[in-house]
Amino acid sequence: MIWNEEIETMPRQDLEELQLKKLQATVKRAFNEIPYYNKKYSEAEVYPEDIECLNDIQKLPFITKDDLRESYPFGLFAVDMSKIKELHSSSGTTGKPVVSGYTEKDLDTWAETIARGLSMMGIGENDILQNTHGYGMFTGGFGVHYGSHKVGAAIIPISTGQTRRQIEIMQDFGTTGLIFTPSYGIHLGEIALEDGIDPKTLGIKAIGFGAEMWTEEIRQRVEEIFGAKAYNIYGLTELMGPGVGVECIEQKGLHIAEDIYYPEIIDPNTLENLGPNQKGELVLTNLQREGMPVIRFRTKDLTKLTYEKCGCGRTHARMSRITGRSDDMIKVKGVAIFPSQIEKALLRIGDVEPHYLIIVTRPGTLDEIEVKVEASQNLFFDGVKDMMAITDKIGKSIENETGIRVKVTLVEPKSLPRFEGKAKRVIDERDLH
Amino acid sequence: MIWNEEIETMPRQDLEELQLKKLQATVKRAFNEIPYYNKKYSEAEVYPEDIECLNDIQKLPFITKDDLRESYPFGLFAVDMSKIKELHSSSGTTGKPVVSGYTEKDLDTWAETIARGLSMMGIGENDILQNTHGYGMFTGGFGVHYGSHKVGAAIIPISTGQTRRQIEIMQDFGTTGLIFTPSYGIHLGEIALEDGIDPKTLGIKAIGFGAEMWTEEIRQRVEEIFGAKAYNIYGLTELMGPGVGVECIEQKGLHIAEDIYYPEIIDPNTLENLGPNQKGELVLTNLQREGMPVIRFRTKDLTKLTYEKCGCGRTHARMSRITGRSDDMIKVKGVAIFPSQIEKALLRIGDVEPHYLIIVTRPGTLDEIEVKVEASQNLFFDGVKDMMAITDKIGKSIENETGIRVKVTLVEPKSLPRFEGKAKRVIDERDLH
Structure with missing residues (x-):
């Protein structure tokens, strides 16, 4: 089922006209209403x-995390703040988080994009959707929540954890759709099997994957475990x-809601725009956001775009699965972490x-992170207990950050x-490519 | 400011007429549409x-947790399930949780009650409301969230934890309203003071308290710490x-949204209805709930009602602060726990x-729970490590439950x-009365 047939199957020429109109309006509003853009654009003439x-659009300067900071x-x-109805944030590179603000209309736009996605997955008003994404400042949980309200499914906002209870609820409530990070999904399936429950018998129709990088092998494994198709969901807090x-x-790429987000692919080194099917960094622009229009945001996510018409009838461009980053961010259990945050957490502790x-x-x-930390030379331990206390303190400081x-x-x-130049702080031993 | 002036200041006679009409409609719908009520009422003739x-209403049988189970x-x-848009649950007495289902209109009714409450607290569209209640199956977070959307405040759905980040956000975002459990609020205040930040300087206008029992001393302490008034919020998942x-x-009792909930006070032993200002168990009835009308629910919460007109101009009855329970439920960190859940968790583990x-x-x-568990007689430990492993296993099983x-x-x-008759499993050393 296509949620918004008129928009999602619009001939590309009409779509591009619509995009241009919205882009012009967005740039004008940003220039007139937001001093930051006014200054940036004036300086770039x-x-x-x-x-x-x-x-x-290529004439406009990029927006980066630095700008958001x-x-x-x-x-x-x-x-005006009185028009803002909700605030979210993602972690930033320097400890100051990146903020995302939503007007009432923005919340509706957000719900619209997810409603389209749930419809692609075959989720509608007769479904019961168990959302294991975390709520809170993280946008993963709420995006799915609002989209589910819009398509009229019954949302179970259970968020992550309490795995056995999740399985009980799937059985008792008759959950038909699941939203999870691939690694949590596999964990969920394995716990069910451990308890003698075959996840294939649970009646799951569709799974939405998000907030984590994954491989086709992981998708296959999840689909086998649950006997249901698993669909990729992409997005980022900065844009909504x-x-x-x-x-x-x-399952041949993700349809970008092109009337709402304008996508570009650039070479992350030369910053030149690349053509269709060329792999590079995704750059996104909000085309109808009231609260906080973000124009030409460098996502640092590496992908490519195809504009060929899809077998499903939708005309909107498709991006391929994200296969890497053009910076040193790591994403674990749906949370974006930068080495600089670990650094900040360590600097708070005296003895390291x-x-x-x-x-x-x-x-x-499940993903695991180990952080190796050098003890300070003037730190002496009176035994295991002292060492436990300091590692515990470090762990808490990192968790807090x-x-x-x-x-x-x-x-x-x-x-x-030790490093000369740019330090290599992260060893990612997961095979994600 | 009064959110719904017409309803909230309605002369009592008009209000009671409205209540009667809604009660009649609710009972009729329950009898006709819900076999469980039909059977129960038919049996009671x-x-x-x-x-x-x-x-x-006193002719109708009570609904208890057992009925919900x-x-x-x-x-x-x-x-029909296709009309249900959201599902929540609270823990039940036997491991099976109690479910609460909401239609679109129910979600709006729920938001309406909180919107009235936030208005009582002086929170409106110019405010920034930091909600430290957990989201997920627990209704605390979402109730406040939807109410905040309705009054048009900007909600920060941060949920519990990451206390230093909470404080950073209060400073940076200019939070004017806080929602917390009293114990988390005091913790928040103390961490701020530890970091050299006087919470009084943060510009908090109002605090909403919920999901925990508390005393006037705790209220005073919170109000002193933050330099703002703290207001009690009451509710339970079963009713919405x-x-x-x-x-x-x-601050002289909590106004019950009487056009939406019909309150009674009963003697928990004789089950007779009590008059105004007499302390007993609160019984509540949904007056306009579509998805799951609950009629005469025994809350087990002890309080009393007054129908005297309030200084604020509202005519709706006021209940006094909950001072106890007529059963063995304990509420810790906003979560209701029954001894039977601990029992279930222990039975899963072999060696105890x-x-x-x-x-x-x-x-x-902050509240803390210690669970003392008897080791099984055929359990031998090969040292501290074994003992750690088994206590760890027990802890995880309880956490999962x-x-x-x-x-x-x-x-x-x-x-x-050992006990003859009813076991006394809980020693509550907090002073809550």
Whole structure:
């Protein structure tokens, strides 16, 4: 079922005309209402009237995490705070989070994108959708929640954890749709099997995957475990949240809601725009966001776009699965973590050096992070108990900063590698490519 | 500001007429659409046409947790599942949770009750409301969330935890309203003070308290710490969620949204109805719930009602602060826990006896639960490591069952008291009365 047939199957020429109109309006509003854009565009000597065709978007400077940080918290808002109905944030590179603000209409736009996605997955008003994404400042949970309200499914907002209760509820409530990160999904399936319940018998019709990088092998495994198709959902808090792109039944790339997000692919080094089917960094623009229009945001996510018409009948461009990052962010259990956050957490603790190494593994089905930290030379331990106390303190400081529990290992002073130039702080041993 | 002036200041006679009309419609719908009620009422030989005045409600049998359990999961729903838009649940007495289902209109009714409450607290569209209640199956977070959308405040759905980040956000976003459990609020305040930030300087205008029992001393302490008034919010998942009653600026009892919930007070032993200002068990009836009308629900919460007109101008009855329970439920960190859940968790573990004692304390500002468990006689430990492993296993099983982390202490076989008749499993050392 196509949620918004008129928009989603619009001939590309009409779609591009619509995009241009919305882009022009967005750039004009940003220039007139948001001093940050006004200054940035004036300095670059580019003005709203310079946008005469879609390709003219390339004249506009990019927005990066640095811009979002500089304008923290509300410097990119185009409306008065009394019009803002909800605030979310994602972790930023320097400890200051990146803020996302929503008007009532924005919340509806957000719900619309997810409603389209749920419809692609075959989820509608007769379904019961168990949402294991976390709620809170993270946009994963709420995006799905609002979209579910819109298509009229019954949402179970259970969020992550309490795995056995999740399985009980799936059985008792007759859950037909599941939303999870691939690694949590596999964990859920394995716990069910451990308890003698075959997940294939649970009657799941469709699964929505999000908030984590994954491989086709993982998809296959999840589909086998639950006997249901698993669909990719992509999005990011800076632009709104999940729903930028969702896979249709063809499972050949994620349809970008192109009347709401304008996608580009650039070479992350030269910053030149690339053509269809060329892999590069995804750049996104909000085309109808009231509260906080973000124009040409560098996502750092690597993918490619195809504009060929899809077997499902939708005309909106498809992006392929994200296969990497053009920076050092790692995403674990749906949470984005930057090495700088670990650094900040360590600097709060007196007795350790800011030398550390982050090792990400996936020993079973769940991601694990180990942080190796150098003890300070003037730190002496009176035994295991002292060492436990300090590793515990480090662990708590990191959890407070990132929201993620990690394994902390103290190592000898000066035993970790030193770097000239850019430090390589992360060893990602998960096979994601 | 009064959110719904017409309804909230309605002369009592008009209000009672409205209540009667809604009660009659609710009983009729329940009888006609829900087999469970039809059977129960038929057996009691009471029929919709017997409700001729409000006092006739006393002819109807009570609904208890047992009824909710028997009709688990959807046996009290009055509509087709395709009309249900959201599902919540609270923990039940036997491990099977109690389910609450909402149609679109119900979600709006729920938001309406909280919108009235937030208005009582002086929170409106110019405010920024930081909601530290958990989201998920628990209704605390979502009730506040929907109410905030309705009054047009900007909600920060941060949920519990990451306390230092909470404080950073209060400072950076300019939070003007806070929602927390009293114990988390005090913890928040103390962490701020530890970091050299006086919570009084944060510009908080109002605080909403919920999901926990508290004393006037705790209120005073919270108000002193934050330099803002703290208001009580009451509700329960079975009836909808928070919003059944909220305190107005007079802080002399919680106004019950009487056009939406019909309150009675009964003697928990004789089950006779009591008059105004007499302390007993609160019984509540949904007056306009589509999805799952609950009629004469025994809350087990002890309070009293006054119908005197309030200084704020509202005519709706006020209930006094809950001072106890007529059963053995304990509420810790906003989560309701029954001894039977601990029992269920222990029975899953092989090496322990189902003899246990639950000790609830509030050593600092946060509630703590210790569970003492008898080791099985055929359990031998090869040292501390083994013992750690089994206590760890017990702790995880309890956490999985209740959602709460507890301290587990293994004690010698046969060292805990045995009971004749009803076991006393809970020692609540918090001073709540």
